[in-house]
Amino acid sequence: MSDRQREAVRQKALAEIALLDTPPQPEFDALAKLAQRMLGTRMSSITLIDPERQWFKARCGPLAPETTRAGAFCPVVFETEAPLIVADARLDPRFAASQFVTGSPNIRYYAGVPVRITQANGDAVTIGTLCVLDDEPREPSATDVEILSDLACAAEALFEARMVALRAAEIAEDRRLMVEHLERERRQFKRAERMADMGSWRYDLERRSATWSDGVFAIHELPVSGGVPNGDLMSYIPELDRTTFLDAVRRTLDTGEPFELDADLVTARGHQRRVRCLGEIELSKGKPIALVGLIQDITERHRMEEKLQHLARTDDLTQLPNRAEFNRVLDARLRDAHATGAELAVMLIDLDGFKGVNDVMGHAAGDEVLRRVAEQLRAEYLSSFFPARLGGDEFAVLVPSTVSRAALDLLVQQLLRNLHIVADGLGQIANVTGTIGVAWSGAAARSRAEILRRADTALYEAKRTRKGTARTYHHVLDDRITA
Structure with a gap:
């Protein structure tokens, strides 16, 4: 197969997964952050390569959302379908004159591996890269490629999951067209409500009482009809996270700065969940009158991050x-x-x-x-x-x-x-x-x-x-x- 034919196969596979120019997704962001942290670099990315540009599905550090292919590092991995490590780009004749080396983001160190997707016929096709970058040269570690390859396996699993989701979405769309307009809207609304896993809350500082949206009741597995358990609010949070939560609230009241933290929560039915809490002060005539915020169930996302870390370390x-x-x-x-x-x-x-x-x-x-x-x-x-x-x-x-x-x-x-x-x-x-x-x-x-x-x-x-x-x-x- 010629280089042109291989490029056409890769571009076809990339188009089929429909990832280019999609919004950020937490699972891809978590994987890029994990690569950055494990290899100790300033930058990292999950990069997709189309005919004229490289586009970052996830990125950490001072990277633009996309760049041209010319002079870039990831297209070399994409084209050769092999890992690439550059200890100091200024000393590498392939990249010394690259705009990404002579100018922002001033790349010196680069390590990247191919990310592939398996097609229906069983062939693995490279559609992008997982890489880490730094603006300082460094001696490559013997484990750099090994770690990136392990993380690339996790990225490929996410791509495969997306392909399954796309196929499922096509089936769902065929079925959706058969449902009457009113029923379709009702089901879409309920699906969106379930998928959000989020609710809003407000704590009145003077009355020392809280109000919850239906979403907060759902997260706590409490009936809306029972009202907010104002006398027992903190009992749903384990002691260690309870202390962290109360410290964050005090800092917000003292400084006026919003807080955001992740904590464990035990529902009224005894189920353990991981939630993200955000809060800020509500002012009236310049005076704090309440704390308002959001709570979101991030249990599945937290499990995915833990699974990715386990895969990368085991x-x-x-x-x-x-x-x-x-x-x-x-x-x-x-x-x-x-x-x-x-x-x-x-x-x-x-x-x-x-x-x-x-x-x-x-x-x-x-x-x-x-x-x-x-x-x-x-x-x-x-x-x-x-x-x-x-x-x-x-x-x-x-x-x-x-x-x-x-x-x-x-x-x-x-x-x-x-x-x-x-x-x-x-x-x-x-x-x-x-x-x-x-x-x-x-x-x-x-x-x-x-x-x-x-x-x-x-x-x-x-x-x-x-x-x-x-x-x-x-x-x-x-x-x-x-x-």
């Missing part, structure tokens, strides 16, 4: 945290340990004999071994530990500072025994063991890179000596490995 096969999440937690624990003078340990685990399981018994048997290893790392006696799958047959475990060296030695021996796994399949049997390298933090190992290097050195020495054993790092190992 290894799909083992359901253990992935490498990016392990690195994030390790960095935080090292900072805490340094601040308190505590000491923690990292265990690196490499499976022995695992390749043979895949080669002889197949990947299904190999996947089962990895799941069994994950179960061992989640065992009760390791409940205070933080395990993760780094990739392939590599695992890591973060040991809390409450575990002593002597206690860890005993736990490591138990873990070695439990990691002895017999795999069977296709009439074959294979033994898999784990080799462990341990490193402790301290004055000389305050950084993630150093403690992982030490654990890896210990792991290498254990494998060299005898697989299925464990070694703890000490300085002699460095000399031995170097020699």
